Amino acid sequence: EDKVVQSPLSLVVHEGDTVTLNCSYEVTNFRSLLWYKQEKKAPTFLFMLTSSGIEKKSGRLSSILDKKELFSILNITATQTGDSAVYLCAVEGFSQKLVFGQGTRLTINP
Amino acid sequence: DTEVTQTPKHLVMGMTNKKSLKCEQHMGHRAMYWYKQKAKKPPELMFVYSYEKLSINESVPSRFSPECPNSSLLNLHLHALQPEDSALYLCASSQVGLRPPSYGYTFGSGTRLTVV
Numbered sequence: 001e002d003k004v005v006q007s008p009l010s011l012v013v014h015e016g017d018t019v020t021l022n023c024s025y026e027v028t029n030f031r032s033l034l035w036y037k038q039e040k041k042a043p044t045f046l047f048m049l050t051s052s053g054i055e056k057k058s059g060r061l062s063s064i065l066d067k068k069e070l071f072s073i074l075n076i077t078a079t080q081t082g083d084s085a086v087y088l089c090a091v092e093g094f095s096q097k098l099v100f101g102q103g104t105r106l107t108i109n110p
Numbered sequence: 111d112t113e114v115t116q117t118p119k120h121l122v123m124g125m126t127n128k129k130s131l132k133c134e135q136h137m138g139h140r141a142m143y144w145y146k147q148k149a150k151k152p153p154e155l156m157f158v159y160s161y162e163k164l165s166i167n168e169s170v171p172s173r174f175s176p177e178c179p180n181s182s183l184l185n186l187h188l189h190a191l192q193p194e195d196s197a198l199y200l201c202a203s204s205q206v207g208l209r210p211p212s213y214g215y216t217f218g219s220g221t222r223l224t225v226v
Contacts, residue, residue: 034214041219042114042200043153048214088152096141096206097166098215100152 002027006089006101014109017079021104023089024071033065033072034098036088043088046074079108114218116201122224125191131221133184133201142184143215144176145200153200159184160206191225198222 003026013019025033032050036043047056049065049072056063060079065072076083086103093099114135123129133142141160145153158166159178173195175187184201201218 032214036214036217041198042217045214045216090152095166096158096160096204097155098143098153098202100154103152 002091002093002097002099004089004091004099004101006087006104008104009102010105010107012107012109013079015079015081017108018075018077019079019106021074021076021087021089021106022071023073023101025089025091025099025101026070027091027093027099029094030067031092031094034090034092035063035072035074036090038086038088038103039084046087076106081108081110084108114201114203114216116199116218116221118221119219120222120224122226123188123191124226125193127191128187128189130188131186131199131201131223133186133218134182135203135216136182137203137216138181138205139203139216140181140206141204142178143202143204144184144186145202145217147198147200147220149197157186188223191223193225196224 005024007022032048034048035046047063052067060077063074084107086105088103089101090098117132144156147153155168156170157176162178173190177185198220200220202215204215
């Protein structure tokens with residue numbers, strides 16, 4: 001059975017800190033790994049990773065995938081209070097099913 | 111248009127009611143999904159439609175009945191629900207193909223359902 005495990009489950013930091021969120025997975029016929037940010041309702045798309053070792057960047061956020069060790073990290077630098085959210089990692093196999101991890105609840109204190 | 115629109119945003123229904131959730135997208139995506147999300151839990155897949163045909167049903171009880179009338183619309187018909195079915199119901203869409211969809215899956219804002 002496909003499985004995604006995120007750590008930590010909860011993280012509280014001060015504004016300006018850098019955070020690293022972890023995602024490990026087991027999936028049959030891996031196609032992609034996706035990161036989403038969820039505040040109150042819709043998960044919003046951050047990154048999709050398919051190739052190992054290639055960093056994706058968007059402003060202060062970046063992510064990288066290690067297909068050999070079956071994990072991904074999401075980095076957020078110079079955190080802001082608006083980064084407070086639940087960050088979800090999901091993996092997709094060839095079955096069109098997205099399997100989500102439990103999420104990391106990130107709180108940024110001013 | 112890069113949105114998935116869900117209606118209604120909130121729904122309260124009794125256990126004997128029949129109601130429907132609606133989802134619409136105009137991005138040309140040919141795969142559409144229903145997910146259920148309980149409080150403080152990740153989304154869980156319920157159904158997948160690919161080219162308007164049901165391709166995955168994750169053993170969802172028959173009181174949930176999906177329908178895909180055309181490539182832009184997805185409905186979820188609800189009948190005789192239980193209080194434990196109260197949750198956020200999310201619709202999503204994506205491209206279909208041999209390669210992963212370029213921008214992942216686009217989610218709607220969800221319908222928050224309360225069964226009383």
